[in-house]
Amino acid sequence: MIYSPVNQSQLISNVDRLVRDVLFGTIIFQHIKSQLNEFYYSFMISLNSEDRYSKPIQAFIETTNMIIGNDYPYNVFWDGEKTEQFINLLSSCEKGIKKDYSAWRYQSNQNCKSLESNIRSLILNYPRLLFVRVDLKYIQELSHHITIRDFDFHMKKLRDAIHNGDTCFTHLLSHAWSLEQGEDNGGFHCHLLLIFDGSKHYKDSYLADQVGQKWQAITEGVGYCFILNTKEYKEGLARYGKLGIGMIHRNNMQEVENAVEAALYLTRPDKRDGSYQRLKVSVPNMNTFGQSMPSS
Numbered sequence: 001m002i003y004s005p006v007n008q009s010q011l012i013s014n015v016d017r018l019v020r021d022v023l024f025g026t027i028i029f030q031h032i033k034s035q036l037n038e039f040y041y042s043f044m045i046s047l048n049s050e051d052r053y054s055k056p057i058q059a060f061i062e063t064t065n066m067i068i069g070n071d072y073p074y075n076v077f078w079d080g081e082k083t084e085q086f087i088n089l090l091s092s093c094e095k096g097i098k099k100d101y102s103a104w105r106y107q108s109n110q111n112c113k114s115l116e117s118n119i120r121s122l123i124l125n126y127p128r129l130l131f132v133r134v135d136l137k138y139i140q141e142l143s144h145h146i147t148i149r150d151f152d153f154h155m156k157k158l159r160d161a162i163h164n165g166d167t168c169f170t171h172l173l174s175h176a177w178s179l180e181q182g183e184d185n186g187g188f189h190c191h192l193l194l195i196f197d198g199s200k201h202y203k204d205s206y207l208a209d210q211v212g213q214k215w216q217a218i219t220e221g222v223g224y225c226f227i228l229n230t231k232e233y234k235e236g237l238a239r240y241g242k243l244g245i246g247m248i249h250r251n252n253m254q255e256v257e258n259a260v261e262a263a264l265y266l267t268r269p270d271k272r273d274g275s276y277q278r279l280k281v282s283v284p285n286m287n288t289f290g291q292s293m294p295s296s
């Protein structure tokens with residue numbers, strides 16, 4: 001693993017948010033100026049020409065390059081005049097960013113329809129299914145070392161383990177995953193859904209823990225796993241009639257609908273806390289959502 005000298009994911013998330021705040025938010029002029037001075041230098045020296053950036057990030061790069069020209073980023077101070085130029089030039093990017101945002105929401109909706117169809121097909125074929133949900137993340141104190149290329153490498157190793165049916169992935173009927181990036185801490189993470197044959201497995205919390213250990217091994221101890229299949233978490237869902245993980249019985253319609261709803265969280269663009277967790281940087285040909293076709 002190559003350690004990054006700056007918190008790349010946090011920096012990218014901050015710049016993406018700055019652009020969206022300028023175009024669609026209520027950020028005041030002074031805050032725009034201070035954030036430009038805070039982020040610009042570190043962001044520009046950490047750019048990787050081989051990476052793919054979100055539309056707001058692209059707009060930031062193009063707009064600041066028009067203003068700064070060939071000056072070395074270290075020598076740049078964002079005064080009132082430059083900040084005003086930045087705001088005015090950025091406005092020309094608004095239409096393209098809105099169009100990209102609409103396309104992303106449309107694709108999320110298509111992913112949602114496809115995932116729901118696959119899950120319902122699977123439920124028709126099996127009387128009992130074991131739904132396991134985990135969120136694969138990085139230890140916060142170490143996450144600043146993780147670049148998008150590290151994340152992509154770790155995810156490829158995880159998908160290989162799933163496809164090979166390694167240990168905790170035996171009797172796996174279907175799975176889906178979604179890659180995201182936190183807004184407040186910028187952390188890369190993966191929402192993972194695993195659906196097992198309920199006649200072969202019944203210890204969902206044990207399986208989830210095994211997946212967590214696999215993730216820790218893949219990331220060489222930098223990763224951690226948030227498990228939704230704990231007794232406490234499931235009891236909390238059950239109190240509100242929302243339990244849709246663990247053992248799901250085909251003849252229990254409430255369990256089935258809850259399971260479908262819980263699974264579709266992977267495809268929802270709108271998070272409950274209102275944060276914008278779309279991946280803001282990627283490597284070429286990197287998918288942010290994937291699923292296997294259900295086995296029967």
